[in-house]
Amino acid sequence: MSHHHQQQDDEDDFGHSLTSGYKPGEKKTISEYHNLDADDEALRRWKESLGVTNAIAATGAGSHADDRHNVVVLELALEVEGREDVVLDLTMTPDELKQQTFIIKEGVEYRLKVAFKVQHSLVSGLKYKQVVKRSGVRFDKTEEMIGSYAAKPDTIVKKFLKDEAPSGMIARGKYDVRSQFIDDDGTIHKQWDWTFQIKKDWKN
Numbered sequence: 738m739s740h741h742h743q744q745q746d747d748e749d750d751f752g753h754s755l756t757s758g759y760k761p762g763e764k765k766t767i768s769e770y771h772n773l774d775a776d777d778e779a780l781r782r783w784k785e786s787l788g789v790t791n792a793i794a795a796t797g798a799g800s801h802a803d804d805r806h807n808v809v810v811l812e813l814a815l816e817v818e819g820r821e822d823v824v825l826d827l828t829m830t831p832d833e834l835k836q837q838t839f840i841i842k843e844g845v846e847y848r849l850k851v852a853f854k855v856q857h858s859l860v861s862g863l864k865y866k867q868v869v870k871r872s873g874v875r876f877d878k879t880e881e882m883i884g885s886y887a888a889k890p891d892t893i894v895k896k897f898l899k900d901e902a903p904s905g906m907i908a909r910g911k912y913d914v915r916s917q918f919i920d921d922d923g924t925i926h927k928q929w930d931w932t933f934q935i936k937k938d939w940k941n
Contacts, residue, residue: 808860808926810918811852811892817845820939831929838911839933840940844904850896853918855886862921865897870913883918902935909935 815823823839862885869877881897911934918926
């Protein structure tokens with residue numbers, strides 16, 4: 738099986754996959770972002786005036802530390818028909834996220850969805866990537882195009898195509914995942930590690 742080739746460093750897991758024919762432009766000037774610091778107070782008042790507009794906004798996203806980030810990733814959710822979403826709150830710290838485990842029933846049809854905000858300027862070619870390993874060996878690699886978005890106050894929810902969880906005794910067990918939000922400029926907006934377990938049923 739091709740997965741058993743020489744192990745690569747984690748940093749190489751995602752590789753480089755810029756949109757075909759796309760040439761990254763110059764980096765946006767740092768001063769452009771520093772100038773936003775002066776508006777922190779105005780941003781805070783603006784956010785308060787919006788109030789809590791939906792359930793996702795109530796997860797605690799929008800802390801002052803997030804004001805300077807252009808893309809704020811709020812949550813990753815597993816949507817299964819007839820069940821409540823299994824939600825991973827991405828406003829947690831990296832260490833907290835490492836402790837999080839999704840339980841997925843084997844063979845079930847599911848859809849991943851992500852919720853995020855674009856706060857200050859256009860983001861171009863935003864992608865979600867994930868590398869799944871089992872016992873240190875790469876098991877699966879996924880890349881989903883999210884798209885290009887202008888800054889706006891609304892939370893954006895992007896649903897991916899339906900997929901089916903593996904099934905059978907061999908498929909059951911723990912999988913380690915590294916996820917990443919990256920744009921066509923190569924800017925990594927969010928990267929985190931987490932795990933999921935394929936089990937015979939949702940509870941055990």
